Amino acid sequence: MFHSIATTADPTALDDLFDQTHDDILSLPMSNDSIHLKGGIAPIPGFSNLEYGRESSASSVHYGDSHDTSEPSTGREREGSTPGAFINGYGSNYTPSPLQHPFTPNSTINGITSIQKTSLSHLNGDIPHTSINGSDANTHPSLKDHRGNTAFMAGTPQSLGRDSHASSTPELPQSLEQPKKHRRTNSLPAKGKVTEMKANSSVPTDLSWAEFGRQCILAAENSRLNPFTLHPAEYKLLREHVTHAQVTIYLNIRNAILRLWHRNPLVYVSLEEAAGCARDKRYFGLARVAHLWLLRNGYINFGCVELPNTTGSLPKSKAKVTPRRTIIVVGAGMSGLGCARHLDGLFAQLGDQLTDAGELPPKIIILEARPRVGGRVYSHPFLSQTGSTLPPGYRCTAEMGAQIVTGFEHGNPMNAIIRGQLGIPYHGLRDNTILYDYDGTVVERGQDILVEKLYNDVLERAAVYRNKPAAHRTVEGDRNLMAFGRDPTDAGGSTVAELENSDAPLSANATSTASTKQEKPTTGVEKLAGRAYQLSAGFNPDITAAETVQSMGWKLKIDASNTQSLDLDTIAKSSEFPTLGQTMDEGLRQYQNLVDLKPRDMRLLSWHHANLEYANAVSVNQLSLSGWDQDIGNEFEGEHSEVIGGYQQVPRGLWQCPSKLDVRFNTPIKAVHYNTEEQQIGKAVRVECSNGEVYEADQIVITTPLGVLKSGSITFQPPLPDWKQDAIERMGFGLLNKIVLVYERAFWETDRDMFGLLNEAEHEASMRPEDYSAKRGRFYLFWNCIKTSGKPVLVALMAGDAAHYAEATSDDQLIKEVTDRLDAMFAPNDVPLPSETIVTRWKRDPFARGSYSYVGPKTQTGDYDVMARPHGPLHFAGEATCGTHPATVHGAYLSGLRVAAEVAETFIGPIKIPSPLVEKRVMKAELSSMNANVETKRRFEPAVPPQRDNKSGRVQRDEDYEAAIIGAILDQIGERPIKPGRAGVNPFLLYTKDFWYICKQECEDAHKAKTGNSEAKAPKQEIRNAVGLRWRTAAQEVKQPYLDQASNARDDATANAADFRERVATWDEEAARIRREYIQANPPEGGNEELILNSRTAIELGAGKRLRRL
């Protein structure tokens, strides 16, 4: 007999009592003291992040955060960062994480065995109990950490008796745990502390410009920003204040700030560090705006990082009478916690603006219906924690909801949080899936590939009906300069807005909306699935389906002709709301006329449908044809991973680190009364909760799932406006369910992370695609979770219609079915009965009502943005408000950041741009008179005289003085000569240049003759092959001129190099002379003539590499 121990039908059953209790250990300090210790994070040898975006780690298991040592330390740069840390370098070494000691029954924390067996039996008796060694955890003195927080409250293991369906299981009264007062460490700058701004101080001295430029560009890409263009919001903010040249300077500063952040997201980026990214103090204004914009919008200083608190205190008289405003966040999922955490950080960093204006930062209260954090990120602990193969301190859990981190690289904010801040171990998924047919036989790999190609072709053909993404107006910087980390000459002139308003032509790139991503081929619908559907941008509708299918390796039917193609137009245009499924099924039907598809091919094709249904949580028959993959192009890169010990560590971290957020558990809201006109503090919003509590607030952030909004279980008074309500109704909210099977021992190949299972049609061996829709998603994929859960665990997915089947079928029936299937797959081996099972039923969960959002046939372009739009004091976050990354953990988190910026703005107003933003260039003649004029001092000018740099022992020279010397050198002799390139030395490339178009013509002629289509084109690869063949078979006399040309080019390059060496030597001599003369004519104030004379400025000699030393 099988027992299922919990279902999401009953939230209390799934809600994990361990969470609120052992979460307290997360208040282990992430103090600035500890994170500034350079030696605190052990370096990992051999992990080179210089190979950007690729991890060289051989193992697929990654422990904790790390900081690469491959890059040398750069003096003043990022004090808190580990030497050598580099963008995205939170790789794979073991670092004690603040989350590494979650509850396990036998774990010992503070020398105390956390849970006694007796407490377990108490709980089985449904008695709420909070006990550690018999003491109340709230009061046990030895459980206080050094901040005075409770270090560990014993988790009361919930009685999840298999038969007892834990609805009667006691919940730990969360209200026992009062939120701690936020205390920030003294080592963070306090309000009023004099700060020092120094141009160039955040620019490394020992990187070439090109390398520095490359790192900055990558940092922007890792922040989901186009390195070369302003974000549309930056564009709006700056267009009236900056010239086109200053756009490049701003972007260089912005990207350099992001580089600092990514080097070590355990340490916030300060304004001083940001200003140090400017090459000249004239640009401190740009640095300030960039810093503010990035931090407000959650591109830097986000997540679990300790931040400086600038909040001052109010005069006593005022403090008493000024009421404090309140923000309510509904939901403690990733979006709610992300929002609240970021708001908390913003009000700490910008709190002085409020206290200066006479009010304290608002209170932030999170109202959560469940007794735990995480929402749809929920790692359910197993009944038995014994025999775990996880590292000590990690508990054995299964993911009820989110499971996969879909790549850490290229902008996933989970990268900074999981790898950079919390140091949670993770397991990189290996791409070694195999597919089992319904009868248990393994599908032959070749057949699998062949069918997948066909499937992708139909998918590509259906993509013709995709909506075009809307372009946003912005302005582009100078890519060439930025690639080399250089600023343009800033000669002033008209602002971007003035140029745009006049008829004067902008530079060619000025209004480009291109992003770096868009230049790449589209990457497909990877989303949550381990398998990717690669949609190549090069789909050529001129190539017939018959030709395509043959080029894949299929044999054309005898009665089919080469000119036959698919007609999807008829089906796509036959309905007002066409779906992807119907269109693709029509494509598959038509393919049956071209090739001899067999029932096994149909099962394979249906398996791919099921995989799409998993990614979208709905049958393909309910996905919009034009918009189902509207987020395409935003996928992250890097291996897909699973968090070891449970994904829920991430929301717990957000809740707890660096200090606890005020979450009120077991507080489902049922009504929101709001007034868009209300001015009185605390009166714009009134929230009624099911437990009778009432909260008043000024702003409210609703993060409840779309399913909850659709259900109407929360009423709004007045009702939501039509534009919002209609979008809620048009959007889709889908379903995915899981069946978790825990075994005593593994009977499958444990080195595979997943394996697929094909399903039979409703009518055996049917060739009709629609006959597969009901069953294709049943147990269609098994995750082998042994590495992440610490036990032999399989998780079977129920996707598409099968997800609904799981909701309506008893646990016993489901477990029997899945065991029968496994029996067939692993015969003749015996498949044992699972010792523990869990079935999720997300649809029945009143606080989810499904799994995640999808684009339904009636969903309109831009509906995700409509979902995100605020209405008066109502703000909306959650995965269904994130059009760029919907249905994901990171999307939910990003929506939280977005809404935090939006809400913060209602308190502190928009970013103010100082006027002028960039000071006029100061000519030498004006300099002396200006020096005398204290009034003209810019606000970021160093208030402290230059200090000695303790680390290097080098004298910190005056930036301005150095800048003046550089200016004099450049004025007189220009830039140092650049090393000449070595172009055109490959004879084949020279040959290709001449023969490309000839070969192209020949290939195209062949295509035209073959297809009868006078417009037929030839694929690039084919032309390349043709050129290669021609070169290989060419006579020696044909090749000789190219070989000679290459040899001459080599000789020229040698001569040029000699010439370069000569010119550079002259330049260096001249530069030294100008430096000498300048020092003589303008002796430096500090009397460091000797040192300054012997140093070099922006251009360092030697090794043909441009180096910088300050």
Ligand SMILES: Cc1cc2nc3c(=O)[nH]c(=O)nc-3n(C[C@H](O)[C@H](O)[C@H](O)COP(=O)(O)OP(=O)(O)OC[C@H]3O[C@@H](n4cnc5c(N)ncnc54)[C@H](O)[C@@H]3O)c2cc1C
């Ligand atoms: C089965 C499944 C598998 C998934 N797999 C992945 C994956 O592999 N990778 C991935 O990136 N994403 C995955 N997702 C999606 C991901 O989990 C979600 O997109 C994300 O967690 C949503 O976060 P959220 O904050 O928007 O919503 P939620 O996490 O749902 O948070 C909303 C919160 O609001 C609370 N709430 C609801 N109603 C009320 C009320 N009336 N009063 C007060 N509080 C209320 C809820 O309890 C909840 O805590 C999966 C989801 C599911 C269900």
